[in-house]
Amino acid sequence: MSITEMKPAAASVPAASRNKFIFLVAVCSLMMFLEGVDIQVLGIAAPVLMPQLGIDPGGAGIIFAMTQVGGVLGAFFGGRYSDLWGRRNVLLLSVVLFGAFTFATVLAFDFVSLLVIRTATGFGIGAALPNVIGLAVEAAPERHRVKAVTAVMAGMPVGGASISLLAATMMGSFGWESLFYIGGLLPLVLVPLLLVIPNHRPGANSREAMESGIQPLFKQRRGVTTLLVWAIFFVTAGVVYMMLNWLPILMTTRGLDVTVAQTAAFYFNLASVGGGLVMGYCVDRFGSRLTLPLCYLGFFAGVLGMALTAGLFALMLSVAVVGFFLLGAYYSLSGVVPMLYPAEIRGLAIGAALAVGRIGSILGPLAAGWILQGGGGAAGIVMAMIPAVTLGAAAVSILMLRKA
DSSP: OOOGGGOOOOSSOHHHHHHHHHHHHHHHHHHHHHHHHHHHHHHHHHHHHHTTOOOOHHHHHHHHHHHHHHHHHHHHHHHHHHHHOHHHHHHHHHHHHHHHHHHGGGGGHHHHHHHHHHHHHHHHHHHHHHHHHHHHHSSSGGGHHHHHHHHTTHHHHHHHHHHHHHHHHHHHHHHHHHHHHEEEEEEEEHHHHHHSOOOOTTTTTOOOSSSTTGGGEEEEEEEHHHHHHHHHHHHHHHHHHHHHHHHHHHHTTTTTHHHHHHHHHHHHHHHHHHHHHHHHHHHHHHHHHHHHHHHHHHHHHHHHHHHHOOSSSHHHHHHHHHHHHHHHHHHHHHHHGGGGGGGGGGGHHHHHHHHHHHHHHHHHHHHHHHHHHOOOHHHHHHHHHHHHHHHHHHHHHOOOOOOO
């Protein structure tokens, strides 16, 4: 029995199928690890790379934004065509794309060339994600489905944290180019592992899957579900990237040392990995109807802690609580949402949700910048998260009630 044909097991899973499933999750986790590396390297190298190419901060901001725009398009089209061409095939193309263009970053010679290269890199990164999620969801026994997705997704922050820790040594010894050599070559070297995974094309013979655009997501009374899913992904990803981009600055504007601010970012990422794994287990064990709304309650408590606490320990604890529940919810939703749709449009569903989330990931950091520029300070950014958290919690609760 192939990986993609595995059925939920009532009591136990045959050893051969279990080993195939573990292999698939390991490969997909490794690919997400490398995605995390490739997402992070430009930000790490930017202080050296941008001046070398004569790119000012405004131009650098445009390049960062266009990388995210590439991610929006990649997530949508990667999910859309995975139903027709197969999860494995589209993932393979995506990995080759983001690996090759990450490597090609060292060849950039001006603003335009770097803009094109990083937009293409973002497209590849975005296109890979719905396929990794789709493979994990469809390979997993039902009782391990969300755990499988969160384990795979946890590879991304681990990759980002790892390259952040190694960057200073690598750049000091081998130059900034070494980051892109590593980030580009490793995905290409690991491509043969993807060829072992069976290709699954659930929508290949489905008229619904072949319909243009997003029409299938609004047919057969799916419209309300789709809009709720998009709202959840938009606000949650917006806050995730607001935290990822602005957390160190939020700490320094409160008078903390830069080293302490960087430590806060480390705690946030570390807690996010634990939150994803723990919440994935809880969703599989206790159900999403209870677990996901509680994630947003914990997230809300962490945001209030960041807004109201003054002591260093309490502040760091609040940051960790936000990371734990925020990413726990985000990763778990990636495992729950595909199962709200039939298999033949599952890739389209999660790809569109991730694309909307990517739009939130662009607007969230921009909103934080506007708040700081307007004099709102760190407290203004944290307080701005509260309505987003409230909207996300309300949408999740309604979605879970409809799902029950």
